[in-house]
Each structure stands twice: as C-alpha cells, then as structure tokens.
Amino acid sequence: MKLPYLPQDYSKKEHIIILSILLLFAFTAFLLTIISTTGSTSDYVPLTNIYLGTADITHINVTKVVPQIGPILAILGTALTAPNRTLDNIFDSLKTISETPALVPLMYLLSNAQNVSQSLISLTQLAPLAISGNPATDTKDLVEISGLLKVSSNESQTLNGLKNLVVPMLQSTNTSNKEDRTTELTLDLLADSKDPLTVAKSLTVLNNLTMEEKMKMIPIFTLFGVTKNITSLIGSLETIVSKGDAISPARSELMLTTLQTMLASNPNVTMAFGTISSLASGDDEKAAIGAIQTMLEDSNNVNTTLSSLSTLIKSNVTQAESSKTSLVALSSIIQNVNDQSKAVTTIAQLASNTDTATTTAQLSALTEMLKATEKGTETINILSQLQTSLNPNSTTFKYIPSLFTLLDASADPPVSFSSLVTLTAWAQQNPQTFIPIMGILSDALAVKMVSEDQLTEMTPTLLEYLRIPVYFQLSIFTLCKRNLEKDILECSASHAVQNLDFRQIIYDALSASEFAPYLNALNIGPNDLYLEGDLLNREHEYVPSIKAVLAMNILGIVFAFVVMINIGFLFWMKWSSKSYAWVIVIFLSSCTALFLGLSCTVLTVVLQVIKSGTYKDAFGVVFTTGVAYSAMMWCSFSLMVISSVVLLWVGITERHLRIPYLMKKNPATIEDLENSSTEADNAIQETKHEATPGQIIRHSTDNSSDFLKNDPDEKQDAVPDIQQTNTSDSS
Incomplete structure (x- = not known):
C-alpha cells in the first residue's frame, strides 16, 4: 500500500523529463568544454576551427617590426610597380644570387639604405664599375680605401674624414683649371713626420691665421732661410717672443740699432754682444740678447738676420698673441719632421694659399682620420697613394662622388663599404649573374618610390609569395599557421599551454619560409625583431592566465561529470527523496557553472589585453577572438547556470523533499x-x-x-x- 501524500497533479513523468533535460544540459556542457579545451590538437576539420584567437599579420608593418628588411622591401616593392615587372622575375633573379657569396653583401647594401632613393641612385651609378671587366684598375681605389679601414680603430670616423678630405679636392679639380697642390704638400709633410696627428693640428693653427698675420710672419721664414740650425732658431724666437712683453719696442729697436752699428765697424759678434750685455737692465733683456746672439752665430747672413729681427719688432710681432701661438705650432712641426728644411719650405708654400676654407676642411678631415687610427704614418701613406690616383684622367674618378653619396645614405657606412667592395669583386667575376640585379635597381629607380601605404597593401601578396604564414591560430595546447587562403600550413606539437611569444612566433614563420636565405644573410635572430610595446611588456602574464583557464576547464569537466552522476541517481525515487541529495547536486552544478564562468571571464580579459596591445603598439597585427571556442564555452557556462537554477527550483518546490x-x-x-x-x-x-472499460479513474x-x-x-x-x-x- 502506498501513502496518499502525492498531490493530485504530481506526475513521475514530469520528474523524469526535468531530470533528463538537466542531464542533457550537464552532458552538453561536459562535452563542449572538452572539445573547446582540446581544440586544434588534431589536424581535423572542424577541430582546427576551435581556437582561442587569431593573429592576423597580412598588413604587418614590416619596416617597424623588422627594420633591417624595410629598405629591401621598399626597393623590391618599387621595382614591382615598374612595367613588365612581376614577383616571379624579381625573385627569380634574387634566387639565382641567393646561393652565391654575393647575397650577403647585397643584402647589407640594401638593408643599410637609410635614404632609399639616394642609395638607389648611387648603386645604379656604381653598377658599371662592377661589370667593367678591369678589376685590377677599376677597383684600385676601393682596395686602397679598404686598407685605410684595416688600420683604423674607428671605421665610421675614418670614412667620414676621408669624405671631407676627398670631396672638396674633387670639387676643386672640377671647378678650377689651376693645379691645386695643397693636399699633396700637406700629405708630403705629414708623411715625413714622426707624429702626423700633432703636425696636422699645428698646420691647422697656422692655416687659421689671417692673411695679414701671415704677411707679418714672412720675416720669420726669411730667418729660416739664412740659419744653419733651424731647431736653435725656433728656440731663440720663442725666447724673444716670450720676453717681448717685458721689453718695450723702443728699447728693443734701440738695442738692435746699436748692435748693427757695432757690427758694421767690427763684425766680431762675441765682442759686440759682450758690450751690449753690459747695457742690459734686467734678466729678460739679458735672455733676449742671448737669444739674438745665438741667432747671429748660427746665421749665414748676419745683416739679413738683424734686418728681419728689426722688421719683426717694428711690426709688433714679438708681442702679438697670434705670434706666440704660431711659433708654438712652428716649433711643434719642426720638432716632429725628419727633413726640417723641406718642412719650412712646405709651410711657406702652404701659407701662400688663399683658399683657407678648403684647406681648413681638409686639415680637419685629416685630423679626424688620424685620431681614428694608431698607425698614423701608414694611414698617410695610403692617403698619398689614393690622392695620386684621384685625378680627372683616372677611370674611377667619376665614381668617387657616387661612392660617398652611397655612404652618406647608409645607416652603417663601414658595413656598406665593405659590402660594396665584396660585391664588386664578385660581380667582376660573375657579370651575367649580377646583371639581372642591376636591372631590378634600374627599374626601381625609373619609377616613383612606393609610399608606406602602398607597401602595406603589397605586404599580403609578398608574404604569400614567400610562403610566409599570415594567420596564427592560438589554442591552449597548439599553434596553427594558415596562409592567405586560410589553409592550414602546419600546427605545432601539442604541449602544456602554448606560449604567446610574438617575437619567436613571427621569427619561426620567417625562418621556415622562402625568405629564410635573406634572413640568414642579414644574420637576423629573434631578438632583432622590434616588437617592443604594451603587448610584450605584459607577455609574461599570458601563460599563467591560460594555465588558470585550463585549470578552470579541467575542474569544470570533472564537476560536470560528477553532476551527471548525481542527476542520474535522482532518477531513483528513494534517493531523490533525500534533501541532502538535492543539496549536493545543486552545489556541484553551481561549482561547475562557477569554474566555467571564471574560465570564460579570464580568457575574455586576456584576449582583450592582447587586442588592445596589438592595436596600441601599431605593428599592423590584428588579433581576433576564436568564435567557436568562445561560443562553446559561454554555452557550457549558460547551460550549467540554467541547470543550477532549475535544480534549485525543483529542490525547493518538490514536496517529497x-x-x-x-x-x-x-x-x-x-x-x-x-x-x-x-x-x-x-x-x-x-x-x-464501478468503472466501465476505457474509463479513466481519478481519485x-x-x-x-x-x-x-x-x-x-x-x-x-x-x-x-x-x-x-x-x-x-x-x-
């Protein structure tokens, strides 16, 4: 006999239907969570469409992310706009050279093009030099410049100094019919010196004198011409100038006049100075008189020496500040040369130069070059040889301006120069292989340079041609790469939580593509990719967050499975009559909903951080959320929330509880x-x-x-x- 406390409208069928629906909800959430978590772990459709998000690099800002290849793509993109140019004939030419030693110098030449237009012009002008067929003659100047760089401790400084030395000299040669021997004389003087840097600095001091000051120095050069001992003469002049401030010009002139009178009557210098010394009023006068005596004793012509000294005193040279500086510079030069007489003659010739601006620039350039080397004499010898070959009759004369224009447009002049030398030497031996490259450069020069926007529009096509993946699907365990047609190229092996290292992801994609030879030629590694910004600053937060998502998913799967078991027990009427049975299943269902909700929320926040980071960093990378994953996870969460609410309602309203x-x-x-x-x-x-057949009995x-x-x-x-x-x- 059954107890009569079931309500009239109670139906066991309703009880079963509700529990069946809840069981279906729990099973669906269980299944969807498993599929979402393990999505893309197998290369099967539609599993490959389940992922956390996609990074789209179809319009990546290449010049910002990989600045080394920015100029290269700009040149290739410009050449692509030329008539009859296609990706096939451009990259076929590059593929031909990619297996030769010429690829590395070519890539460095193009990569270092800070000013792409100027570099194109210079390379086009220098190209004939590479295929002239006279390597020994046509590359002689390049070899000599290479020698300069070998003895340099600062190649950039050496090249800059060389440019400042050679360019004015070339301009002077082109604009003037006169033979300018200033550079030759200077290099000869420096070549004869023991310390070229000191001599160059002293020459700069002398060159900076005004023409009036140089004219006042003429008597000094006259003294050099009649002395037997130049070193002694310099010392005597320094003494006279240093003591000149203590002796008035009138007193000095009186002493010289007296001395001339005495020597005119008696040419005995020693006797004359014995008398003059007794008339000296102080130590300064005695020192000056002693210096004059030394000068006269070493002179070949006493009268000329006295006359020159008198002129110096009358011109107030001995007391002028510029004279003191000049004598110090002269003394420095004389002490540092091997042939003093030749040095004096050279200095006199240089003093007569009126184009002081050009000479100053050249001396400054020489000083700059000498500061950049510890082998000054060797540097000067190479410069002398180079100066000799740089004449209008030289076959390489017309290429020198283009060379320095190329170096000016380079971000790294030493590397560009060494690359040019290597490429030229190779092209001399392989002209037929190099000619197609010249054609690409010429075509790029013949059309308007592409803009940044145009290059961005070309980027998808270039990436696709080079077989570089443009879509990166990120799942919890794997990373899949797709091409422009969204066909899967490859998926990484499954492992615990896929890392979000954009720098490594993009580098791996480049190194596995047909762009790898050019990447290797430039020696570009993952750390050379410029991806600094908000995204990378927060990259370390990604893995812990995804681990948390994975943990929540696993807990959600486990709890959903336990919920299904408990709902199954509720089909047993005796078990469903227990209050704690309903409390347990409601608690488990709520926990499942909580875990799935946390998983969805954490992932939403993480993906939003990635989206905002890629947008703010402006790399041209667009990150989108995986629709299938998000839909399934939010659906699982919603089903478990509904299940929890229904279970709570049933548990509260069912009387038998x-x-x-x-x-x-x-x-x-x-x-x-x-x-x-x-x-x-x-x-x-x-x-x-009392019932009749077919009648429904109600009680x-x-x-x-x-x-x-x-x-x-x-x-x-x-x-x-x-x-x-x-x-x-x-x-």
Missing part, C-alpha cells in the same frame, strides 16, 4: 495517515468495481487534506515506503 523531515518531527501523525490511507484504499477499490486526496492544511508548504510529491519506516518507529 521535506515530508520525511516533517514526519520525523511529528510521529503522532503517522496513525492518522494510516487510517486515512485505509479509507482511501477502500474508496479506490469501490470505484474500480481524490481529500482524506489527506487535513494533513496538507497543517503544513501548506508541503504540497507535492510523497516519498515511497515511508509507512514501513513509521511502523518500525512506533513499535
């Missing part, structure tokens, strides 16, 4: 329930006898209405077999 508890609290009602149950059974039996629960009225909240399902429990309790 609380009847056992009520009966346990009120044992006295058991007898009343049994009596009413007996009466109800009799009424049912009577009704059954009333009026006999239990008093019990229901005692607790209006207990309105629904009854718990089976409760009578046996009550009987045992009463006994």
Whole structure:
C-alpha cells in the first residue's frame, strides 16, 4: 500500500523529463568544454576551427617590426610597380644570387639604405664599375680605401674624414683649371713626420691665421732661410717672443740699432754682444740678447738676420698673441719632421694659399682620420697613394662622388663599404649573374618610390609569395599557421599551454619560409625583431592566465561529470527523496557553472589585453577572438547556470523533499495517515468495481487534506515506503 501524500497533479513523468533535460544540459556542457579545451590538437576539420584567437599579420608593418628588411622591401616593392615587372622575375633573379657569396653583401647594401632613393641612385651609378671587366684598375681605389679601414680603430670616423678630405679636392679639380697642390704638400709633410696627428693640428693653427698675420710672419721664414740650425732658431724666437712683453719696442729697436752699428765697424759678434750685455737692465733683456746672439752665430747672413729681427719688432710681432701661438705650432712641426728644411719650405708654400676654407676642411678631415687610427704614418701613406690616383684622367674618378653619396645614405657606412667592395669583386667575376640585379635597381629607380601605404597593401601578396604564414591560430595546447587562403600550413606539437611569444612566433614563420636565405644573410635572430610595446611588456602574464583557464576547464569537466552522476541517481525515487541529495547536486552544478564562468571571464580579459596591445603598439597585427571556442564555452557556462537554477527550483518546490523531515518531527501523525490511507484504499477499490472499460479513474486526496492544511508548504510529491519506516518507529 502506498501513502496518499502525492498531490493530485504530481506526475513521475514530469520528474523524469526535468531530470533528463538537466542531464542533457550537464552532458552538453561536459562535452563542449572538452572539445573547446582540446581544440586544434588534431589536424581535423572542424577541430582546427576551435581556437582561442587569431593573429592576423597580412598588413604587418614590416619596416617597424623588422627594420633591417624595410629598405629591401621598399626597393623590391618599387621595382614591382615598374612595367613588365612581376614577383616571379624579381625573385627569380634574387634566387639565382641567393646561393652565391654575393647575397650577403647585397643584402647589407640594401638593408643599410637609410635614404632609399639616394642609395638607389648611387648603386645604379656604381653598377658599371662592377661589370667593367678591369678589376685590377677599376677597383684600385676601393682596395686602397679598404686598407685605410684595416688600420683604423674607428671605421665610421675614418670614412667620414676621408669624405671631407676627398670631396672638396674633387670639387676643386672640377671647378678650377689651376693645379691645386695643397693636399699633396700637406700629405708630403705629414708623411715625413714622426707624429702626423700633432703636425696636422699645428698646420691647422697656422692655416687659421689671417692673411695679414701671415704677411707679418714672412720675416720669420726669411730667418729660416739664412740659419744653419733651424731647431736653435725656433728656440731663440720663442725666447724673444716670450720676453717681448717685458721689453718695450723702443728699447728693443734701440738695442738692435746699436748692435748693427757695432757690427758694421767690427763684425766680431762675441765682442759686440759682450758690450751690449753690459747695457742690459734686467734678466729678460739679458735672455733676449742671448737669444739674438745665438741667432747671429748660427746665421749665414748676419745683416739679413738683424734686418728681419728689426722688421719683426717694428711690426709688433714679438708681442702679438697670434705670434706666440704660431711659433708654438712652428716649433711643434719642426720638432716632429725628419727633413726640417723641406718642412719650412712646405709651410711657406702652404701659407701662400688663399683658399683657407678648403684647406681648413681638409686639415680637419685629416685630423679626424688620424685620431681614428694608431698607425698614423701608414694611414698617410695610403692617403698619398689614393690622392695620386684621384685625378680627372683616372677611370674611377667619376665614381668617387657616387661612392660617398652611397655612404652618406647608409645607416652603417663601414658595413656598406665593405659590402660594396665584396660585391664588386664578385660581380667582376660573375657579370651575367649580377646583371639581372642591376636591372631590378634600374627599374626601381625609373619609377616613383612606393609610399608606406602602398607597401602595406603589397605586404599580403609578398608574404604569400614567400610562403610566409599570415594567420596564427592560438589554442591552449597548439599553434596553427594558415596562409592567405586560410589553409592550414602546419600546427605545432601539442604541449602544456602554448606560449604567446610574438617575437619567436613571427621569427619561426620567417625562418621556415622562402625568405629564410635573406634572413640568414642579414644574420637576423629573434631578438632583432622590434616588437617592443604594451603587448610584450605584459607577455609574461599570458601563460599563467591560460594555465588558470585550463585549470578552470579541467575542474569544470570533472564537476560536470560528477553532476551527471548525481542527476542520474535522482532518477531513483528513494534517493531523490533525500534533501541532502538535492543539496549536493545543486552545489556541484553551481561549482561547475562557477569554474566555467571564471574560465570564460579570464580568457575574455586576456584576449582583450592582447587586442588592445596589438592595436596600441601599431605593428599592423590584428588579433581576433576564436568564435567557436568562445561560443562553446559561454554555452557550457549558460547551460550549467540554467541547470543550477532549475535544480534549485525543483529542490525547493518538490514536496517529497521535506515530508520525511516533517514526519520525523511529528510521529503522532503517522496513525492518522494510516487510517486515512485505509479509507482511501477502500474508496479506490469501490470505484474500480464501478468503472466501465476505457474509463479513466481519478481519485481524490481529500482524506489527506487535513494533513496538507497543517503544513501548506508541503504540497507535492510523497516519498515511497515511508509507512514501513513509521511502523518500525512506533513499535
């Protein structure tokens, strides 16, 4: 006999339907979470369409991300706009040279083009030099410049100094019919010196004198011409100049006049100076008189020496500040040369030069070059040889301006120069292979240089041609690469949490493509890619976040499975009558929803950080969320939330949940329930006898209405077999 506390509208079928739907929801969430988590781990469609997000580099800013190849792509992109130019004939030419030693110098030449237009012009002008067929003659100047760089400790400084030395000299040769020997004289003087740098600095001091100051120095050069000992003469002049401030010009002139008179009557210099010295009024005058005596004793012509000294004093040279500086410079030169007489003659010739601006620039350039080397003499010797070959009759004369224009446009002049020398030497031996490269450069020069926007538009086509993946699908365990047609090229091996290292991802894609030879030629590694910005600054947060997402997914899967088991037990009426059974399943379902919700939320935040980072860094990388993954995970979360709410509602409203508890609290009602149950059974039996075939029998629960009225909240399902429990309790 069953207890009559099931409500009239209660249906076990409804109970089963609700639990079946909830079981389906839990199973669906369980299955979707598994599929989402393991998406893209197998190379099968549609699993490959399940991923966290996609990085789109179809319009990547190449010049910003890989600045080394920016100028190269600009030149190739410009050449591509020329008539009859296609990607095939451009890259076929490059592929031909990619397996030769010429690729490295060519790539460095193009890569270092800071001013692409100027570099193109210079390279086009220098190209005939590479295929002239006279390597020994046509590359002689390049070889000599290479020698300069070998003895240099600062190649950039050496090349800059060489440019400042040679360019004015070439301009002077082109604009003037006169033979300018200034550079030749200077180099000869420096070549004869023991310390070229010191001599160059001293020559600069002398060159900076005004023409008026140079004219006042003529008597000094006259003294050099009549002396037997130039070194002694320099010392005497320095003494006279240093003591000149203590002796008035009138006093000095009086002493010289007296000395001339005495020597005119008696040419004995020693006797004359013995008398003059006794008239000296102080140590300064005695020192000056002693210096004059030394000069006269070493002179070949006493009268010329005295006359020149008199002119110096009358011109106030001995007391002028410029004279002191000049004498120090002269002294420095004389002390540092091997042939003093030749040095004096050279200095006199240089002093007569009126184009002081050009000479100053050249001396400054020489000083700059000498500062950049510890082998000054060797440097000067190479410069002398180079200066000799740089004449209008030289076959390489016309190429020198283009060479320095190329170096001016280069971001790294020493590397560009050495690359040019290497490439020229190779092209001399392989002209037929190099001619197509010249054609590309000429075509690029013949058309307008492409703009940044035009290059961006070409980027997808260039990347596709070079077989560089343009879409990167990021999953929890794998990374898949797709081409422009969105066909999968490859997927990485599955491993615990795929790292988000954009620098390494892009580098791996480049190194696995047909662009690899050019990448290797430029010696570009992952750290050479410029991807600094917000995204990389927060890159370290990605892996922990995805690990958290994975952990939440795993917990969600486990809890969803346990929820399914508990819902299955609820189909058993005896188990579903237990209050704690419903509490457990509601708790487990809520935890599952919580874990899935946390997973979705954390991933949404992570993907938003990636999106904002790529947008803010302006690399041209566009990151989009994986629609399939997000849809399945949010669907799983929603299903578990709905399941939790329905389970809570059913658990609260189903009457049979609380009847056992009520009966346990009120044992006295058991007898009343049994009596009413007996009466109800009799009424049912009577009704059954009166029923006709096919008639639907309904029974009333009026006999239990008093019990229901005692607790209006207990309105629904009854718990089976409760009578046996009550009987045992009463006994």
